[in-house]
Amino acid sequence: MRVLGVPNTADRIAQTAAAMLLEERLEPIFHPDSYGYRPGRSAHDALAVTRKRCWRQDWTLDLDVRAFFDSVPHDLILKAVALHTDERWVLLYIGRWLTAPMRMPDGTLVPRERGTPQGSPISPLIANLVHALRVRPLDGPGVPGLPV
Helix, strand or coil: CCCCCCHHHHHHHHHHHHHHHHHHHHHHHHCCCCCCCCCCCCCHHHHHHHHHHHHCCCCCCCCCCHHHHHCCHHHHHHHHHCCCCCCCCHHHHHHHHCCCCCCCCCCEEEEECCCCCCCCCHHHHHHHHHHHHHCCHCCCCCCCCCCC
């Protein structure tokens, strides 16, 4: 079961502001074939590119990182964000959002030690950033025979 981390109204507004600030700086580092949660890109765009490539190749590669939103270490996220902004308030709030406890239906609070809450405005941007820094180097230049 996937637990969502839906923020309250004030946090949603602040997360949207932080995401808008970071998005401008981060978009250029994202892989051109990354379509998830990107402005001006959709699953339909990804399918169109895939359809074209299927005529050139008789194989495809699809990767899905299991429990990605739940498993990313907080220190890695904060280091990755710090590489792209000097805004102290962004780093402060992202740190707070990541570690804010989760309220269970019975009212108990469960601490968060890893991951980024799925359902918040900034989580997809954080996921794309971590992907760009950790996974993308695997598909770097010089991979012989790998068509794009």
